[in-house]
Amino acid sequence: MARHLKVSVWRGGADGAFQSxxxxxxxxxxxxxxxxxxxxxxxxxxxxxxxxxxGMCGSCAMMVNGVPRWTCRTHVDKVARSGFLEIAPLKNLPxxxxxxxxxxxxxxxxxxxxxxxxxxxTRKDDFAKVRPDSAPRVQAxxxxxxxxxxxxxxxxxxxxxxxxxxxxxxxxRAWTLIKDERDRETLERLRAVAxxxxxxxxxxxxxxxxxxxxxxxxxxxxxGLKREVTKAVLHGDL
Amino acid sequence: MTFRGEARLWIAQRASAAVLALCVAxxxxxxxxxxxxxxxxxxxxxxxxxSIAWFxxxxxxxxxxTVHAPIGLRSVLSEWLGWRGRSRDFALLLFAAFLGWxxxxxxxxxxx
Amino acid sequence: MRQHPSYWAxxxxxxxxxxxxxxxxxxxxxxxxxxHLDSFLAWTQQPLVKLGEWLIVVALAAHLGGxxxxxxxxxxxxxxxxxxxxxxxxxxxxxVGLAFALAL
Numbered sequence: 001m002a003r004h005l006k007v008s009v010w011r012g013g014a015d016g017a018f019q020s021x022x023x024x025x026x027x028x029x030x031x032x033x034x035x036x037x038x039x040x041x042x043x044x045x046x047x048x049x050x051x052x053x054x055g056m057c058g059s060c061a062m063m064v065n066g067v068p069r070w071t072c073r074t075h076v077d078k079v080a081r082s083g084f085l086e087i088a089p090l091k092n093l094p095x096x097x098x099x100x101x102x103x104x105x106x107x108x109x110x111x112x113x114x115x116x117x118x119x120x121x122t123r124k125d126d127f128a129k130v131r132p133d134s135a136p137r138v139q140a141x142x143x144x145x146x147x148x149x150x151x152x153x154x155x156x157x158x159x160x161x162x163x164x165x166x167x168x169x170x171x172x173r174a175w176t177l178i179k180d181e182r183d184r185e186t187l188e189r190l191r192a193v194a195x196x197x198x199x200x201x202x203x204x205x206x207x208x209x210x211x212x213x214x215x216x217x218x219x220x221x222x223x224g225l226k227r228e229v230t231k232a233v234l235h236g237d238l
Numbered sequence: 239m240t241f242r243g244e245a246r247l248w249i250a251q252r253a254s255a256a257v258l259a260l261c262v263a264x265x266x267x268x269x270x271x272x273x274x275x276x277x278x279x280x281x282x283x284x285x286x287x288x289s290i291a292w293f294x295x296x297x298x299x300x301x302x303x304t305v306h307a308p309i310g311l312r313s314v315l316s317e318w319l320g321w322r323g324r325s326r327d328f329a330l331l332l333f334a335a336f337l338g339w340x341x342x343x344x345x346x347x348x349x350x
Numbered sequence: 351m352r353q354h355p356s357y358w359a360x361x362x363x364x365x366x367x368x369x370x371x372x373x374x375x376x377x378x379x380x381x382x383x384x385x386h387l388d389s390f391l392a393w394t395q396q397p398l399v400k401l402g403e404w405l406i407v408v409a410l411a412a413h414l415g416g417x418x419x420x421x422x423x424x425x426x427x428x429x430x431x432x433x434x435x436x437x438x439x440x441x442x443x444x445x446v447g448l449a450f451a452l453a454l
Contacts, residue, residue, distance in 0.1 A: 157357075161317035195241030196316070200248045203313070203364075204423045206356035220428035226248065227425065233245050252424070255417050262414050266407070270449050279390075300378075307371045314368060337374065344381035 002083045005076065007034055009046065010088040013095050018086070019043075031071035031079065032060050035087060035099065048099040058149025058213070062099050063088040068154035070213050090154040106150045106169070113170035114192045117177060118185045128182045140179035143172045143221050145214045152208035152218055164197035168208035168218030171199055175221035178228060187237060190229050194238065199225035239327065247309050254306040261299040286348050293349040300341030308334040359436035362443075363416030366409040373406050404451055411446035415439030 005025050008018040021042050023034050032050055039046040051059040055073040062071050064079055065086050079085065093101040121128065130137055152168040153159055159167050174193045177183050193199050199222045208218040232238040239247075272282060286292055308330040315321040315330075380390060393399065419435040 158317070191241065195244040196239070198241065200244055201313075203360055204356065204420055205360045206423075207354070210354050210356070217428060219423065223424045223428070229245050230249055233242065233249065238242055238245065252421065255421060259414060259418065259421075262410060266410065266446060266450075269407070270446075273450070303374065307367075307374065310367050311371055314364060337378070340375055340378035340382060344378040347382045 004083070005034065005080055006084045007038065008084075008086045009035075009038065009099070010095070011046075011098050013097060016095070016098075018088075025076070025083070029076045031062070031064050031069070031074045031076060031085065031087065034076060034085065035062075035071060046099070047097045055213070056147075058147045058151070061090055061149045061151050061154070063091055063154065068151040068211055070149065070151070073213065090150055092154050092156070092159045093150065101150070103150060106153055106167070107148070109166045110148070110170045110173060112192065113166045113174045113198070114185065114189045115170055115173040115177070117180065117183060119182045120184045121182070130181055134181075136179040136181055139224065140176045143176040143216055143218075146172055146176075146216055147214070149213065151211050151213060152216075155207040155211040157205055157207065158201050158203060162196070162201055165201045166193065166198055168202075168222065171202070171225060172216060172218040172221040175224050178225070186228075187232065190225070190232050190238060193225050194229045199229065202226075247312070250305050251309040254302045254309075257298065257302040258306055261295070261302060264295070265299070283348070287350070289349060293345065296345045296349060297342070300338065300345055303341060304334050304338040307337060355436040359416055359419055359439060362412050362440075363420070366413040366416070369406070369409045370413060373409075377406075404447065407450040408443055408447040412439070412443035415442040418442075 003025060005023045007021045007023050009021060010016060011019045021038050023037050023042075026033070032053060035046070035048050036050075039048065048062070049059045050072065051057045053060065053072045055070055058070060060071040061068060063069075063086075064071060064074055065081065067079075068090055069079075071087075076085070087099065089095045089099050090101040093103065093105060096102050119128075132138075132141070146169055148169060150169065152172075156165075156168055158165050171193055174189050178186050178189050183189075195201075202219070202222045204219055204223075206219045209216070209220070212218070229238065311333070312326070312330055315326050383390060394403065416439050419439045422435055
């Protein structure tokens with residue numbers, strides 16, 4: 001194993017450039033370890049995000065050799081082709097500086113897709129009794145572990161091609177709420193996710209599902225949204 | 239276009255796709271058969287002219303294509319050429335009419 | 351983001367769709383001149399035309415295969431085998447292409 005990695009890191013804003021560093025190679029090294037080393041030992045002006053560094057928070061998501069990944073969960077051995085790494089901020093989002101992407105648009109779209117639970121019960125009502133093995137609950141459970149890391153958003157080509165597209169995470173969230181029997185806003189949600197900016201723009205590239213670090217399937221959720229919208233349109237509800 | 243309209247376009251696209259799946263399957267089998275049998279133009283036309291069943295089948299085929307192709311191109315135009323809005327949709331409507339006209343002209347030429 | 355089967359299935363599906371949309375008006379126009387079909391058929395014996403016809407048949411089969419994949423993903427309950435649909439679509443297109451090539 002070569003002693004050093006050649007690492008190309010994005011610096012600056014949208015009109016920035018890649019800067020090269022040489023980083024000592026270690027056993028069991030992750031890409032986050034590499035970025036950390038650069039900032040601590042080589043260039044303290046490097047800006048990047050991380051928090052838990054153990055694969056729970058999603059903050060360290062970046063483009064590694066053109067693929068969006070959680071850098072704390074990406075071993076260098078797995079991705080360094082001939083000892084070379086290219087690290088850039090998440091795709092499809094504006095760059096604040098260096099490896100830090102501006103996540104506002106991602107969360108704005110989440111809100112536009114009505115990603116907020118709306119129940120109608122009060123403290124005077126009894127608890128909702130939801131069977132965990134009921135079909136809607138099983139479908140909702142398949143998507144609720146999303147932590148909003150934007151890896152799927154960065155992986156999606158339709159997001160690149162269609163600036164209004166809500167994206168896989170926001171649509172997946174909408175689906176989990178529609179499948180939540182306590183929620184009463186289904187028609188409003190379907191109206192929010194239908195159309196060219198919503199579920200109908202998905203062409204099933206399945207990149208989101210392929211890259212999701214939590215193995216969720218926004219593709220399946222979006223397919224579900226398409227079916228629900230179709231039913232609502234054919235019944236004249238939409 | 240409203241989200242309702244766009245949802246309807248999606249439904250029309252999938253419905254016409256289902257129709258075309260059948261039509262294309264039949265068409266491919268027919269064409270491969272005709273080519274392998276080495277049929278001449280006269281022989282082909284002898285079998286097709288005056289056939290109401292084939293006329294109906296290919297008219298349905300043309301109708302499905304007239305719906306399916308323009309809606310398919312709609313995404314390509316917006317995503318790869320950045321062409322959105324009314325002008326794009328109007329151009330596609332013209333393309334649909336053009337397909338319908340040339341298609342029925344062909345159907346009449348071969349099956350009438 | 352690009353090196354997985356479903357993405358290639360999409361690209362083939364879209365490119366074949368564009369090719370078909372461009373080809374169909376020509377196809378319809380030629381058939382509309384069916385009265386002169388014999389002289390037209392003679393023209394179609396040229397190698398370049400035969401190659402073009404073969405490409406169109408493969409495009410049609412590829413587009414159908416890709417379309418069936420999309421319909422399965424969108425309307426059938428989610429299963430892992432759906433990832434293999436891209437391969438199935440490709441295999442189908444190839445089979446049809448071979449059948450047609452053998453017939454040419």
